[in-house]
Amino acid sequence: MSELKNDLLLRALKGEELSRPPVWMMRQAGRYLPDYIKLREKYDFFTRVETPELACEITLQPVDQVGVDAAIIFSDILVIPQAMGMTVLLEEGKGPLLPNVIKTADDVDALNTANVEERLSYVMRALELTKRELNDRVPLIGFAGAPWTLLCYMVEGKGSKSFDKAKQFCFTQPELAHKLLQKITDITIQYLKAQVKAGADLVQVFDSWSGMLSPADFKAIAQPYLVQIADAVSKDAPVILFPKGSWYALSDLSKTSAAGLGLDWSLTPQLARQMTNNSITLQGNFDPSKLLAPIPQIRKEVKEMIDGFGTKKYIANLGHGILPNVPVDHARAFVDTVKEYSSVNNNVTA
Amino acid sequence: MSELKNDLLLRALKGEELSRPPVWMMRQAGRYLPDYIKLREKYDFFTRVETPELACEITLQPVDQVGVDAAIIFSDILVIPQAMGMTVLLEEGKGPLLPNVIKTADDVDALNTANVEERLSYVMRALELTKRELNDRVPLIGFAGAPWTLLCYMVEGKGSKSFDKAKQFCFTQPELAHKLLQKITDITIQYLKAQVKAGADLVQVFDSWSGMLSPADFKAIAQPYLVQIADAVSKDAPVILFPKGSWYALSDLSKTSAAGLGLDWSLTPQLARQMTNNSITLQGNFDPSKLLAPIPQIRKEVKEMIDGFGTKKYIANLGHGILPNVPVDHARAFVDTVKEYSSVNNNVTA
Numbered sequence: 001m002s003e004l005k006n007d008l009l010l011r012a013l014k015g016e017e018l019s020r021p022p023v024w025m026m027r028q029a030g031r032y033l034p035d036y037i038k039l040r041e042k043y044d045f046f047t048r049v050e051t052p053e054l055a056c057e058i059t060l061q062p063v064d065q066v067g068v069d070a071a072i073i074f075s076d077i078l079v080i081p082q083a084m085g086m087t088v089l090l091e092e093g094k095g096p097l098l099p100n101v102i103k104t105a106d107d108v109d110a111l112n113t114a115n116v117e118e119r120l121s122y123v124m125r126a127l128e129l130t131k132r133e134l135n136d137r138v139p140l141i142g143f144a145g146a147p148w149t150l151l152c153y154m155v156e157g158k159g160s161k162s163f164d165k166a167k168q169f170c171f172t173q174p175e176l177a178h179k180l181l182q183k184i185t186d187i188t189i190q191y192l193k194a195q196v197k198a199g200a201d202l203v204q205v206f207d208s209w210s211g212m213l214s215p216a217d218f219k220a221i222a223q224p225y226l227v228q229i230a231d232a233v234s235k236d237a238p239v240i241l242f243p244k245g246s247w248y249a250l251s252d253l254s255k256t257s258a259a260g261l262g263l264d265w266s267l268t269p270q271l272a273r274q275m276t277n278n279s280i281t282l283q284g285n286f287d288p289s290k291l292l293a294p295i296p297q298i299r300k301e302v303k304e305m306i307d308g309f310g311t312k313k314y315i316a317n318l319g320h321g322i323l324p325n326v327p328v329d330h331a332r333a334f335v336d337t338v339k340e341y342s343s344v345n346n347n348v349t350a
Numbered sequence: 351m352s353e354l355k356n357d358l359l360l361r362a363l364k365g366e367e368l369s370r371p372p373v374w375m376m377r378q379a380g381r382y383l384p385d386y387i388k389l390r391e392k393y394d395f396f397t398r399v400e401t402p403e404l405a406c407e408i409t410l411q412p413v414d415q416v417g418v419d420a421a422i423i424f425s426d427i428l429v430i431p432q433a434m435g436m437t438v439l440l441e442e443g444k445g446p447l448l449p450n451v452i453k454t455a456d457d458v459d460a461l462n463t464a465n466v467e468e469r470l471s472y473v474m475r476a477l478e479l480t481k482r483e484l485n486d487r488v489p490l491i492g493f494a495g496a497p498w499t500l501l502c503y504m505v506e507g508k509g510s511k512s513f514d515k516a517k518q519f520c521f522t523q524p525e526l527a528h529k530l531l532q533k534i535t536d537i538t539i540q541y542l543k544a545q546v547k548a549g550a551d552l553v554q555v556f557d558s559w560s561g562m563l564s565p566a567d568f569k570a571i572a573q574p575y576l577v578q579i580a581d582a583v584s585k586d587a588p589v590i591l592f593p594k595g596s597w598y599a600l601s602d603l604s605k606t607s608a609a610g611l612g613l614d615w616s617l618t619p620q621l622a623r624q625m626t627n628n629s630i631t632l633q634g635n636f637d638p639s640k641l642l643a644p645i646p647q648i649r650k651e652v653k654e655m656i657d658g659f660g661t662k663k664y665i666a667n668l669g670h671g672i673l674p675n676v677p678v679d680h681a682r683a684f685v686d687t688v689k690e691y692s693s694v695n696n697n698v699t700a
Binding site for chain 1: 517637673
């Protein structure tokens with residue numbers, strides 16, 4: 001690995017003592033940035049994702065303009081269902097649409113898990129290009145959707161308040177569901193390893209809909225595949241798991257080979273530390289809507305959040321993606337407050 | 351109070367020893383029932399809500415056809431914003447739309463909190479009629495939306511994935527937000543007391559969007575008003591609070607004057623008992639999507655749920671409203687499994 005000028009994120013994942021935590025924001029390359037909006041007006045979503053130069057440019061915007069401590073490659077979790085052979089449509093401003101959903105064993109058998117590195121070569125080119133353009137200023141994060149979350153879209157075909165079709169599939173055809181989850185897991189492991197080879201310094205797995213599952217169903221449907229991915233990929237690079245809404249699984253997940261766990265804003269730093277026995281790096285968990293509050297309030301609450309988590313084994317982030325309607329100076333206030341934090345001048349509780 | 355033939359629900363709320371828990375389902379009067387669909391084809395939503403004979407007929411359907419241990423009056427939480435003077439539109443199959451949202455102090459001042467019993471007299475007539483038609487077979491539940499959840503709709507104007515406009519309102523104009531929350535609280539207390547006078551044996555307060563709030567924001571924005579309502583209304587009848595997603599508040603809420611707490615399916619019975627120190631009746635928390643599973647699996651998991659909660663201080667229910675696509679015989683399997691449960695033949699853990 002080359003020498004990163006700012007390796008705070010990697011050091012936080014190793015559990016090193018730091019005077020302030022690293023900071024990045026989920027969806028930091030996105031619609032709240034005027035320069036992103038300009039590109040969005042010219043190029044449709046999949047053109048932006050599939051053109052390495054555009055994906056690179058978008059990935060760098062928040063590094064240059066907001067000053068985050070890491071870049072996360074601009075892409076989408078649904079490139080995996082695409083690579084497996086499914087049609088994925090995306091209308092700007094609306095959610096994704098997969099017109100031919102998975103229903104039967106034949107549908108699952110037809111999914112292709114081979115050669116993901118080739119099939120998603122545009123992601124690899126975007127990572128290589130971004131790695132070069134970053135010139136070791138900050139680490140580069142790769143990512144993928146978790147198997148349960150991808151199953152949700154592949155079976156439901158679109159966003160849902162309850163993902164009850166996806167759940168019904170799992171409850172009524174459990175063997176087939178596990179076969180599908182395993183196929184997604186296999187390709188995701190290949191995909192994340194390829195991302196590391198192409199330049200990602202670490203990866204994050206987004207289980208955006210895991211909180212829809214009861215603790216028992218999470219353990220049956222989501223957890224085993226997250227563990228498989230963490231075990232396989234952590235040999236190559238640190239892995240952060242983000243099981244949104246699944247606070248109940250934090251204790252279990254803290255004992256896996258993951259280097260970090262992402263948290264949403266439903267739990268206090270103190271409880272998160274307690275549930276994970278202070279044994280793993282935690283990332284989060286500012287309510288994205290709170291970036292709409294006045295800047296002094298953002299600054300106050302960000303400082304309180306860091307006081308709560310401490311500067312060791314902690315990565316400051318939001319509890320979910322940044323909202324499109326957040327003013328850029330509010331996003332900057334979030335980032336600046338973390339960067340100005342110094343454990344010397346604060347009550348550190350962890 | 352007249353002599354109820356089946357008063358299991360009231361006895362569960364008093365904490366009495368029972369051989370099996372009472373059972374009802376949120377949204378039990380609704381779209382999964384063919385007879386409801388028939389009425390829905392003839393009368394639009396607000397006609398069904400505002401015509402006491404129709405509301406009564408719909409309320410009785412699940413008692414007669416599914417055998418639940420309680421009736422819950424057919425109505426909507428948005429009758430309160432309506433009674434306060436706001437326009438509420440509802441397109442069948444879509445969510446609600448409030449075209450003139452609350453933005454300013456003048457908007458809040460213009461809201462009317464007087465004479466709710468008169469303004470919502472159709473709810474009172476529906477309760478009186480239903481109480482008579484029930485002929486004391488089972489208790490009748492009244493309900494209202496919680497102040498935070500109603501604020502969400504009144505400020506956002508419609509459903510939302512993040513309710514960030516509602517939160518922004520609270521974060522940027524906290525005094526005005528609290529004034530609005532207090533106005534909603536005042537009218538809700540009047541409304542629930544009137545429902546009890548008209549025949550409701552107990553009431554439930556639905557805080558459907560409370561889980562969107564961080565623990566600190568819940569404590570500031572949602573909890574004080576839930577507590578006010580519980581304190582005022584519990585003098586007249588037992589109050590169940592259902593703060594969906596706010597598992598983090600269960601300990602605090604277990605120490606209020608509420609008689610019961612509703613739970614979603616994100617936590618195990620064991621943890622819920624632990625968080626509430628076994629001091630309050632708990633209600634829930636079957637994943638509504640699990641009613642799409644095969645009947646033997648429903649039966650098995652319902653039994654396990656009761657084993658987990660025990661038959662004392664427990665009301666069997668779903669963790670959220672029943673889904674429209676649940677087959678009626680699956681809903682019946684849920685109810686029947688609870689009714690066939692006997693603590694004598696089972697391992698009761700509580």
